[in-house]
Amino acid sequence: MFTGNVMLLPGMEQRVFTVYRPLRRGTELGRVLRDSETRIGQITAILAEAKPEEKERWKQLEHPITHKIIMQYIPPFKILSGDVFEYELQPVFGSQAAAQYEQRVRRFYNQALPYNVGDIGHWNIFYCEERTSLE
Secondary structure (H helix, E strand, C coil): CCCCCCCCCCCCCEEEEEEEEEEEEECCCCCEEEEEEEEEEEEEEEEEECCHHHHHHHHHCCCCCCEEEEEECCCCCCCCCCCEEEEECCCCCCCCHHHHHHCCEEEEEECCCCEEHHHCCCEEEEEEEEECCCC
């Protein structure tokens, strides 16, 4: 069976993402409000920046993206568009420590259903937009 012999560049290591699903409720006038988030589970995946061609294509579809989260195999739970991936940065000591302490948690808003390459379940790609306003 395929064990994932993939050539990774530095910075492309697998990271643990916590997946949250926003809870929404409607007011009596029909406005949808975001209440809180429910933790669905955790996945291990690779974080990669989207190519300029991909960014432009998704921008034309009115769903801007900044990153891709690439996961090997099928996630153990259903991930929908609108779910939030959260990645907590690990503490770094040395010259880069000051830059990473400014932003401890990175949050990515899933823009679409996962793209299952070849429909065989070996790789799933989530097209996401990094957001800082989802706190």
